[in-house]
Amino acid sequence: MEVNKEKYAADLSSIKEARARISSFIHKTPLMTSESLDAISGRRLFFKCECFQKGGAFKFRGACNAIFSLDDQQAAKGVVTHSSGNHAAALALAAKLRGITSYIVIPKNAPQCKVQHVVRYGGQVIWSETTIKSREETATTVQQETGAALIHPYNDGRIISGQGTISLELLEQAPHIDTIIVPISGGGLISGVALAAKSINPAIRVLAAEPKGANDAAQSKAAGRIVTLPETNTVADGLRAFLGEFTWPIVRDLVDDVITVDNTEIIKAMRLCYEILKVAVEPSGAIGLAAVLSDSFRTNPAWKDCNQIGIILSGGNVDLEVLWNSFSK
Amino acid sequence: MEVNKEKYAADLSSIKEARARISSFIHKTPLMTSESLDAISGRRLFFKCECFQKGGAFKFRGACNAIFSLDDQQAAKGVVTHSSGNHAAALALAAKLRGITSYIVIPKNAPQCKVQHVVRYGGQVIWSETTIKSREETATTVQQETGAALIHPYNDGRIISGQGTISLELLEQAPHIDTIIVPISGGGLISGVALAAKSINPAIRVLAAEPKGANDAAQSKAAGRIVTLPETNTVADGLRAFLGEFTWPIVRDLVDDVITVDNTEIIKAMRLCYEILKVAVEPSGAIGLAAVLSDSFRTNPAWKDCNQIGIILSGGNVDLEVLWNSFSK
Structure with missing residues (x-):
């Protein structure tokens, strides 16, 4: 192929x-x-x-590329994602490197070590319920309130x-x-x-x-x-x-x-x-x-x-x- | 210094x-x-x-150097060591690469994973009691019987x-x-x-x-x-x-x-x-x-x-x- x-x-x-x-x-x-x-x-x-x-x-590669692709005006408003996984930590770390805010929506049942990574890298944790619906709605709310750019974990x-x-x-x-x-x-x-x-x-x-x-x-x-x-x-x-x-x-x-x-x-x-x-x-x-x-x-x-x-x-x-x-x- | x-x-x-x-x-x-x-x-x-x-x-570096330093006549008789640790596996692996026999004296209480490594690399395991004395004596016996070269784990x-x-x-x-x-x-x-x-x-x-x-x-x-x-x-x-x-x-x-x-x-x-x-x-x-x-x-x-x-x-x-x-x- x-x-x-x-x-x-x-x-x-x-x-x-x-x-x-x-x-x-x-x-x-x-x-x-x-x-x-x-x-x-x-x-x-x-x-x-x-x-x-x-x-x-590997998630850091994509997160880094997305965050450093943003123009300064967009970047100043930060980024948001909903993820309980490696993308969340990667986005928080990449945002920290660019010196911008990351809002990470995490479901309440996420593994402890993955939450710790987000916190260690300076991400702002916003808790949601465990359903996909709650996660997406919470991310949308954050996006509307802050103007942050949504960075999807893969469909981007x-x-x-x-x-x-x-x-x-x-x-x-x-x-x-x-x-x-x-x-x-x-x-x-x-x-x-x-x-x-x-x-x-x-x-x-x-x-x-x-x-x-x-x-x-x-x-x-x-x-x-x-x-x-x-x-x-x-x-x-x-x-x-x-x-x-x-x-x-x-x-x-x-x-x-x-x-x-x-x-x-x-x-x-x-x-x-x-x-x-x-x-x-x-x-x-x-x-x-x-x-x-x-x-x-x-x-x-x-x-x-x-x-x-x-x-x-x-x-x-x-x-x-x-x-x-x-x-x- | x-x-x-x-x-x-x-x-x-x-x-x-x-x-x-x-x-x-x-x-x-x-x-x-x-x-x-x-x-x-x-x-x-x-x-x-x-x-x-x-x-x-790291033990493989020293074992490899010792084994490939032997002349052909010495090498043909194999090598022997007494070790329960990484040197044993390393020596077995290096001997295998040179195509010679390794006799590894191992005390009966050695960790299972280390014995497995020796076996995987083709070493001939010879059991001894757990005392240093028994290990050394067993190695000496093997040396005398086979003419194998003793390769000490570190004092060499x-x-x-x-x-x-x-x-x-x-x-x-x-x-x-x-x-x-x-x-x-x-x-x-x-x-x-x-x-x-x-x-x-x-x-x-x-x-x-x-x-x-x-x-x-x-x-x-x-x-x-x-x-x-x-x-x-x-x-x-x-x-x-x-x-x-x-x-x-x-x-x-x-x-x-x-x-x-x-x-x-x-x-x-x-x-x-x-x-x-x-x-x-x-x-x-x-x-x-x-x-x-x-x-x-x-x-x-x-x-x-x-x-x-x-x-x-x-x-x-x-x-x-x-x-x-x-x-x-």
């Missing part, structure tokens, strides 16, 4: 512009390899460690462009990779990664890794339209969002397949990341490795020739208590 | 030779920074992530030279650092690091980080001679060895001070490594950060000007169960 002429919300140019805009603020994350994990998987694996990104996840060209900078780095660090496996949730990460990677190397394969209990992307690809789910059920708390209008066309056209894995596979992969790679990942961050190790990937003849595989370890923000409880099950 | 003319068991030349010998086998480990940890410590910190080294610890110039390659990398990655903080146990790591670093930059300070419950190096420095302890008591299972005849003169002359920390400080630092750096370290690996955060370091006027500090995260091999038990206390 190649990048066609259709106008997406981002493209290689906007991704290169993003890189120029954010490169002095972000970490260029290391690419790690492990002969032990190569032996276990039967492939050569290259781990792009976005868990080492500032804020503990600036965010997609920022996340796409990962591919630019990855293909410089390992130009020979033939496949990239990317966690999928709302699709901001994989949209940016696929756009950049396939523009540079149309032959490269981009595969999504998705939890079985939140498999809206797999269902959407199968149906040829955005499918949302009445509920989700997965240990990967960062992968519960659904595709949006800007990410769907990119996922539809450029993502070669969606590999779904269950909680057991995710936790096993997370444990391998700790014990062999020595990298602290959150469940969502380990799902790419889970996909490579899954039977559905290993036995699929279509992926038999995927030998040099980039895996994006997307984030590392996890309460150690929660981690332990998943390992103990 | 500068490198004087006395002949130590290693020097900058032997360390550079080691680098040439092992560079195609080892990982050049990344140097990581964290603004959050800089803010907490009040210094600029550069983490040399040897937990990402093959075998999960080849090992010291191999560990010293860390400084060559570190000072290329961050030439401006003014201080290096290094875990100390038998002294192989800090001897190599200090020899290389002070040969390149005589003004650089090298500080040892040592558990309060195994503070033989601090006591040795104070007494001006090797002091051993009747027993040790620390969560840092990799830091229970005592200085040897080859490491002591280097530690005596080139290590500027020994900072001791207790279990609580080590566990707190380990937790920060997981939660902020996203790096899975073992207790021994986190002790350099514990030292930087300790009151005895912060309030000592001698270290007031240590502003750009390299910290060696020496290893990451820990049973997750053990880890959790320490966090829960």
